[in-house]
Amino acid sequence: EEATRFGHAKILQRGSQIDEAYDYVIVGAGTAGLTLADRLSADGKYAVLVIEYCYPISDETIARSDGRNFLDPGISYNISSIPQVNMNNRKQAVIIGCCVGGSSAINGMVFVRGTKPEYDGWAELGGPGSTWNWEGVLPYFKKASHFNPPTEEMARNFNVTWNPDVWGQDPANKLYASYPNYGIPSIIPFYKAMAKMRNMPIPEDGASGKSGLFWNPTSMDNKNYWRSYSRTAHFDGIARKNYHIITMHKVKRILFNGTTATGVQFSPRDTDQILTVIAKREVIISAGTVHTPQILQNSGIGPKDLLQQAKIPVLIDLPGVGQNFQDHAFLSVNYQWGVGTGPVLSNITQSGNASTIAGPNLGAWIGLPTMTDDFEKIASRYESQDAAQYLPKNTHLTVLAGYRAFKKLHAKLLRSTDSNWLWLPLFGTPGGIVMSMHVVSHGTINIDPENPDAEPIVDYRALSNPIDMDIMVENIRYMRKFLKSEEFAPWKPTETAPGIEIEGEELREWIRKVLIPTNFHPIATAAKMPKEMGGVVDEQLRVHGTKRLRVVDGSIMPLLPGANTQQSVYMIAEKAVDLIKAEQR
Numbered sequence: 001e002e003a004t005r006f007g008h009a010k011i012l013q014r015g016s017q018i019d020e021a022y023d024y025v026i027v028g029a030g031t032a033g034l035t036l037a038d039r040l041s042a043d044g045k046y047a048v049l050v051i052e053y054c055y056p057i058s059d060e061t062i063a064r065s066d067g068r069n070f071l072d073p074g075i076s077y078n079i080s081s082i083p084q085v086n087m088n089n090r091k092q093a094v095i096i097g098c099c100v101g102g103s104s105a106i107n108g109m110v111f112v113r114g115t116k117p118e119y120d121g122w123a124e125l126g127g128p129g130s131t132w133n134w135e136g137v138l139p140y141f142k143k144a145s146h147f148n149p150p151t152e153e154m155a156r157n158f159n160v161t162w163n164p165d166v167w168g169q170d171p172a173n174k175l176y177a178s179y180p181n182y183g184i185p186s187i188i189p190f191y192k193a194m195a196k197m198r199n200m201p202i203p204e205d206g207a208s209g210k211s212g213l214f215w216n217p218t219s220m221d222n223k224n225y226w227r228s229y230s231r232t233a234h235f236d237g238i239a240r241k242n243y244h245i246i247t248m249h250k251v252k253r254i255l256f257n258g259t260t261a262t263g264v265q266f267s268p269r270d271t272d273q274i275l276t277v278i279a280k281r282e283v284i285i286s287a288g289t290v291h292t293p294q295i296l297q298n299s300g301i302g303p304k305d306l307l308q309q310a311k312i313p314v315l316i317d318l319p320g321v322g323q324n325f326q327d328h329a330f331l332s333v334n335y336q337w338g339v340g341t342g343p344v345l346s347n348i349t350q351s352g353n354a355s356t357i358a359g360p361n362l363g364a365w366i367g368l369p370t371m372t373d374d375f376e377k378i379a380s381r382y383e384s385q386d387a388a389q390y391l392p393k394n395t396h397l398t399v400l401a402g403y404r405a406f407k408k409l410h411a412k413l414l415r416s417t418d419s420n421w422l423w424l425p426l427f428g429t430p431g432g433i434v435m436s437m438h439v440v441s442h443g444t445i446n447i448d449p450e451n452p453d454a455e456p457i458v459d460y461r462a463l464s465n466p467i468d469m470d471i472m473v474e475n476i477r478y479m480r481k482f483l484k485s486e487e488f489a490p491w492k493p494t495e496t497a498p499g500i501e502i503e504g505e506e507l508r509e510w511i512r513k514v515l516i517p518t519n520f521h522p523i524a525t526a527a528k529m530p531k532e533m534g535g536v537v538d539e540q541l542r543v544h545g546t547k548r549l550r551v552v553d554g555s556i557m558p559l560l561p562g563a564n565t566q567q568s569v570y571m572i573a574e575k576a577v578d579l580i581k582a583e584q585r
């Protein structure tokens with residue numbers, strides 16, 4: 001009754017209001033968590049409880065936001081990395097969403113997926129028979145969202161093309177992928193200049209697993225041009241008696257009978273009061289890449305030495321928990337027009353609402369061979385490295401074996417024209433962001449052994465592998481080549497930072513000063529790989545060595561897709577639903 005009255009899943013605020021047992025207990029009402037909860041409760045057969053540390057905020061605050069207010073402490077966690085030695089000891093703010101909807105509520109809404117060789121790499125790292133290759137993930141990408149093509153005016157004026165075969169259009173799906181109804185005319189010369197760059201591929205649709213120059217949709221409802229996210233798609237308007245959510249409660253650890261998960265222990269936020277709930281079928285951890293390893297480690301699943309240091313009884317020595325951490329890294333190369341105010345196109349007027357533009361919708365997503373003739377040198381240098389030198393001392397041999405497998409795969413991707421190593425978003429103004437879409441330095445996210453319940457210790461280990469520096473140098477050089485395009489000649493673009501004359505060691509020094517080692521796309525702390533390779537979950541996303549315990553969120557990605565991560569998280573959740581249902585029979 002209560003559920004129906006509010007028009008969304010039943011929100012509980014006190015532990016005393018929850019039932020003693022549910023079929024599925026999901027930890028985290030974020031991007032993956034709400035997708036799972038909706039799908040698993042849809043047929044009414046199973047009772048689902050979601051436990052969320054944060055609280056629901058007004059629809060309007062979130063729906064209207066376009067990712068620019070992500071620093072608002074009311075909707076994000078307050079976590080900082082440890083000082084990064086290769087970044088002049090700077091720390092980095094670790095931004096993740098703290099509200100019902102998780103990071104999907106505060107992200108930049110760029111809605112893209114990686115390329116075919118990248119997901120084929122996920123399968124390669126999974127071992128023989130893996131179904132996480134391109135063919136095995138595409139149906140779930142299609143299932144995850146409802147695609148709205150651009151308006152005719154947008155398509156005509158801005159050359160927006162798409163391929164409906166790689167998108168879903170289920171009318172029942174409320175997670176929308178849409179284009180804005182307004183384009184910035186000055187972006188057109190940028191499109192033309194990029195299209196003329198040497199060997200630049202222009203796929204019909206970037207969602208078809210190919211690199212190149214393309215327009216991408218954003219996660220936006222094109223009826224009101226508001227944010228579309230896990231809450232609007234999988235929570236609002238869904239009134240089911242078997243779908244409960246309790247907010248403002250923190251899951252501390254998983255309860256076990258032997259190695260079979262039986263429920264979770266949780267507490268009202270900022271208290272030590274202990275509450276428990278039973279999971280009759282499964283516990284599913286969807287707490288995101290930063291907190292999922294903390295919950296596992298605090299439950300006795302993780303690197304043995306670390307657990308012993310924290311005085312946590314070891315249930316399963318699983319060395320990969322919290323390791324393999326990766327994120328995209330970026331910096332801004334600043335330019336200004338030396339003459340005039342730049343291209344303002346007189347022959348195009350675009351009607352619509354400029355405020356519909358969220359993240360960038362046009363960009364070049366390109367492979368290293370498209371960027372530089374030196375790709376082979378970089379790939380060979382990378383291959384010749386001794387992997388052990390680039391991981392923390394005392395790294396477990398299984399994690400090292402995994403890193404070696406990454407290296408083999410990454411070396412292949414470095415030579416592929418269909419793997420995105422650089423994202424250069426185009427905004428219609430000179431210069432801007434260059435983003436490394438793969439990093440070869442792996443970091444760690446571990447509990448603080450002195451205080452395991454406090455926020456975990458995040459170490460990007462940025463630039464610990466010098467190949468990431470080599471690639472960032474190439475990114476900057478590519479921006480410079482691009483700004484030399486004849487389209488921009490009349491306005492004489494001038495590089496203001498670092499400055500065109502800055503090269504060599506000076507350029508590297510500048511990179512260390514300004515690099516941002518995250519685009520808030522953390523992954524891989526519970527990587528889907530065999531245990532012998534430092535993996536945490538198997539192909540069914542079950543935690544190695546346990547029963548009835550799965551991880552379903554960004555942390556299971558073994559390798560960064562050359563794309564912002566939300567669409568991959570939705571895909572993972574949709575695929576997980578089928579894996580979970582296969583075990584219901």
Ligand SMILES: Cc1cc2nc3c(=O)[nH]c(=O)nc-3n(C[C@H](O)[C@H](O)[C@H](O)COP(=O)(O)OP(=O)(O)OC[C@H]3O[C@@H](n4cnc5c(N)ncnc54)[C@H](O)[C@@H]3O)c2cc1C
Pocket residue numbers: 027028029030031032033051052053054067070095096097098099100101102103104106107108109110111112249250251252286287288289291292295359519520521522552553554555563564565566567569
């Ligand atoms: C600022 C920002 C900008 C971004 N921009 C883009 C973009 O433009 N495009 C794109 O594709 N991706 C973007 N991303 C990344 C994308 O949003 C994430 O990869 C994705 O949403 C992660 O989903 P998740 O389910 O793994 O985790 P989340 O969505 O973060 O969900 C985890 C949930 O678990 C809860 N939780 C954690 N610990 C506990 C606990 N102990 N007990 C109970 N609950 C807990 C959290 O509060 C949270 O609600 C961005 C992310 C951020 C933060």
